[in-house]
Amino acid sequence: MRLYTTGAAVALVAILLFTNVASYMKIILQPTSDTSICPIYDIKAPPRFYTDNSTVLKIFKSESYRLESVARLSGAVRMDTEVSDNLPDVPDAPEKWQQFEKFHEYLELTFPNVFSTCEVFKVNTWGLVFHWKGADEALKPLLLTAHQDVVPVQKDTYKDWTYPPFEGHYDGKYVHGRGAADCKNVLIAVMESLDLLMGENYQPNRSVLAAFGFDEEATGIRGANEISKFLENKFGRDSFYAVVDEGPGLMDDVMTGAVVALPATSEKGYVDIRVDLFMKGGHSSVPPDHGAIGIMGELAQNIEYDQFTPSLTSENPMLQYLQCMAVNNGDRMGTMKKKAIMRAGFDKLANSKLVQALSQNKVTKYLIQTSQALDIIHGGEKANALPEDVSLVVNHRVAVGTTVSDVERRFTSRVIDVAGKYGMNVEAFGETKLLPKSPAGTFRIETFNTPLETAPVSPSSGKVWELLAATTRHVFEDLVYEKELGYPIVSAPILMPANTDTRYYWNLTRNIYRYSPMKINVFENNAHSVNEKIEFDGHLQLTAWFYEYIQNVDDELAG
Known part of the structure; x- marks a missing residue:
């Protein structure tokens, strides 16, 4: 009897170990009190805050300062700096980039102290680099970045804007217009913070650089790409303390309702894939059973229905968040x-x-x-003529754990499936993948823009991260919520789904943070869309954060 009982117990344990019951029990027994996974750092304000905090209080409390700042941001929005895809290089067609001349003039007129105090470099004509030299050359400089350009406003949407997109209208709460949220607000906040410090005769120990590209919305190849080469040549590889570029800010966490700060420590990869289908044309009165548009439509449908598998690993900042x-x-x-x-x-x-x-x-x-969006399709020129070339462009944002090559292979496989059904040749990225004896047509697959792998993950621990988080607690708990929030603000790393100019700055530092510290409703911003706007309280928060952060990192104890 004892042997039977013992055997049954062993069998039960074995069953539990190999069923979901045991797995669920492990989840139930999991402790959740290990705060070392995500420590909350003490609030840190600059030493000057405790002797004279009049300037940072002015940012939040002074109506005259608010209106002056509104005028600066509105003026920047009024400068039309639209940049579209596939523009020629600056030396080849300087007239295509001439809109930045007026913007540079506006910045110099608005921030004369910054221009006169800093060493100013023009990179590839329209890239701007400001170097505010610190007293201690042994300290790695801080790099604050933004971009001057904005996405184009579609002409047929002008009528849908509440206020004209380049008017910079202020309604008492929001500044409206193209670039107000992406990202002239960041650029102006950086310049304002420098201007405030310079106006107080502040002398930094750590050098501060501000770098503004001019084609971020068109991959940044002429702006930030050239700026990164300039900076690496001037300062060297891994020569910067940190890079802070546009990114997420603070929000109410959807699971807990708590205010959380979200510096993005990585961003998804990127690849645009174009596929063309070439078939014999002819008169529409005698069409084939399956023409180029129909076959491409089938491919498009197959791609949309065949989504990538979601995956969450410890390499993804989302898990740490x-x-x-x-x-x-x-x-x-x-x-x-x-x-x-x-x-x-x-x-x-x-x-x-x-x-x-x-x-x-x-x-x-x-x-x-990994996302896949069918963004561009083109085919046919006339109602009674069969199209000889139909093209489709699919944008992919590559998730952590997936490579550009993985995306290309998967895309090629989908094309081969359709091509095999209709007897088509397939040329993928310069190689022949399918070649029937008598092909009815040819699929040609190629990348549309320069692909980008997922960004390296920046540290979310250590002194550099700690000061980012500690400054955030100071600005928002002490100044925005005025000590009435009731709990500490957690800084949690996150993944940025879109891409920024930081793609070119990987060689300059490990510490790259896509972070725009503002507590606003980002779903109201309408960035890249009709009625783009920024809640102006958020802009003031951003300026105050830069103003305090520059001071907080200004000694060797900052890391």
């Missing part, structure tokens, strides 16, 4: 959700449940999944 919320604001979320988050980096069941939950929301879904 979730764990930051679980250990610091876990009392605001369900117990099992919190426990699953803590195990998701090494437990298959917990990971699958978390991935399933994240995939239900379109925003979080694409932080763990």
Whole structure:
């Protein structure tokens, strides 16, 4: 009888170990109190804050300063600096870039002290680099970046704007216009913070550089790319303390409702793939059973239905963000959700449940999944003529754990499936992949712009990160919420789904943070769309953060 009982117990244990019951028990027993995963750093204000904080208080409290700042940002928005894709290089067609001359004149007129105090470099004619030299050359300089250009306003949407896109209208709460949110607000905030410090005769120990590209919205190849070469040549590889560029700010966390700061420590990769289908043309009165547009349409449908598989690994900053919320604001979320988050980096069941939950929301879904968007299709010139060339461009934002090559192989496989069905030749990225004896046509696949792998993940621990987080707590808890928030603000790393000029700055430092510290509703901004605007309180928060951060990192103890 004892042998039977012992054998049954062993069998039960074996069953539990190899079923979801055991896996669920592991989740239930998971502790969630390890705050070392995501520490909350002490508030740090610059030493001067405790002797004279009149300037930073002026940013928030002075109506006259607010209106002066409104005028500066509105004036920048009024400068039309649209840049479209596929423009020629600056030396080849300087007239295509002439809009930046007026913008440079505006900046120099608005910030004369910054221009006279800094060493100013013009890179590739329209790139701007300001070098405010510090007293201690042994300290690595800080680099603050933004871009001067804006995406074009579609002409047929002008009628849909509440205020003209290049008027810079201020309604008492928002500044409206193209570039108000992306990202002339960041550029003007950087310049304002420098101007305020210079106006007080502040002398930095650590050099501060501001760099502004002029074609970020068109891949940055002529702006930030050339600026990065200039900076690496001047200062050397790994020569900067940190890079702070445009990015997420502060928001109410969707799981807990708590205010959280979200510096992006990485960004997704990028590849545009163009596929052309060449077929014999002819008169529409005798069409083939399957013409080029129909076949390309089938391919497009197959691509849309065949989505990439979502995946969340410990390499993705998204997991650390979730764990930051679980250990610091876990009392605001369900117990099992919190426990699953803590195990998701090494437990298959917990990971699958978390991935399933994240995939239900379109925003979080694409932080763990490669996206594919069919953005451009073209074919045919006349109603009674069969098209001889139909093209499709698909944009991919490459997730952590996936490479550009993975995307290219998957795309090629989808094309081969359709090509095989209709007897087509396939040329993919310069190689023949399918060649029937008598091809009915040819698919040609190529990249449309320069591909980009997922960015290296910047540190979310150590002194550089600590000062970023500590400055955020100071500005928002002390000044924005005036000590009434009731809990500490957590800085949690996040993945940026879009791309920034930081793609060219990887050689300059490990510490690259895509971060625009503002507490605003980003879904109201309408960046890249009709009625783009920025809540002006957010702009003042951003200026104050730069003003305090420059001072906080201004000694050897900053890292």
